[in-house]
Structures are given as C-alpha cells and as structure tokens.
Amino acid sequence: MPITKRQIAVLHVLKQQAGFGEDEYRDTLFRVAGVRSAKDLDQTGFEKVLEWFEALGYRTPRKPNRVNFGQRPGYATxxxxxxxxxxxxxxxxxxxxxxxxxxxxxxxxxxxxxxxxxxxxxxxxxxxxxxxxxxx
Structure with a gap:
C-alpha cells in the first residue's frame, strides 16, 4: 500500500530539518528503502526511513495527534x-x-x-x- 500525502509531507519536513539537498535525499531513500522518490514508498519503506531519521537524532511523528475525550460513563474508553x-x-x-x-x-x-x-x-x-x- 503506498504512503499517504501526509506521510510524504512528513518526509519532506524531515529532509528540510536535516538540510539535505534533493540528490542527498534521493540517495538516502534509495539506500534505506530502495526507491528514488517518496511517492514510490510503501508503509514498510516509510517506517525504515523514519527509523533512519530517528537514528540521526531527528524527532519523527509516530502517532497522529489524538484528541482525548476523557472518561465518559458508558462510552468507549x-x-x-x-x-x-x-x-x-x-x-x-x-x-x-x-x-x-x-x-x-x-x-x-x-x-x-x-x-x-x-x-x-x-x-x-x-x-x-x-x-x-x-x-x-
């Protein structure tokens, strides 16, 4: 399954934070996930690239922001x-x-x-x- 536009945007933000040029970014994608473009990544490749950025010390979003609805008797926790x-x-x-x-x-x-x-x-x-x- 290909990654979403939001996931591609996350990768581009990380690329910008790392100060990578276009060639360096594409080489990194190829080394880590075997693709030249973020559009060609699947979920597994996306996770590999996130792990690689984390290993470099960059903070990556692992879970989407979730709203806490608190405790509501009778409703889902x-x-x-x-x-x-x-x-x-x-x-x-x-x-x-x-x-x-x-x-x-x-x-x-x-x-x-x-x-x-x-x-x-x-x-x-x-x-x-x-x-x-x-x-x-």
Missing amino acids: QKQLDFIGDLRPKAFDHDTDQGFSHWLERFFHVSHPRFLSVKAAGSVIEALKAMDQRKK
Whole structure:
C-alpha cells in the first residue's frame, strides 16, 4: 500500500530539518528503502526511513495527534479509541475518513468512534482485527 500525502509531507519536513539537498535525499531513500522518490514508498519503506531519521537524532511523528475525550460513563474508553485508531489503517486499504465513517455508520450506527459504547467499541476492535487478518 503506498504512503499517504501526509506521510510524504512528513518526509519532506524531515529532509528540510536535516538540510539535505534533493540528490542527498534521493540517495538516502534509495539506500534505506530502495526507491528514488517518496511517492514510490510503501508503509514498510516509510517506517525504515523514519527509523533512519530517528537514528540521526531527528524527532519523527509516530502517532497522529489524538484528541482525548476523557472518561465518559458508558462510552468507549480512551484506550479503546486509541486502539481503534491504530487498527484502522491496517484494516482499510485506503486510509480515508469517509470510508471508515461509512463503515461505522453502516454496521454500528455511529458517525465517529467517540460515540461508541464500551461494548460496541470492543466489537469494532474485533471487526478491525478480523479485517486485518483477512488482508494478510
């Protein structure tokens, strides 16, 4: 699965922070991930490049910024919401909010994971795990 535009932007920011020229950046991509352009990277290659920048001492974003909804009795816990956020890109081929929202609406009758009950959040987690396993 190719990387997203946001992931490409992250790599370009890291390139700028490191002060790499275009040739040096492309040589690094080739040495680390075997590609000449960030557009050609897959998720595994992207992770390798992030690890390489981390080894150089640069801070890389490992998890997207997440909103903490706090403790809400009867609703999904923050731990469940974070777990759903981690499983979502693995289960869906194209990481689009619209596709995931449509899936949630169709099967769980909510527009966003924060509206899930604790029980429903567990069901969503199990469904996402099963979807990921089927892909493998």
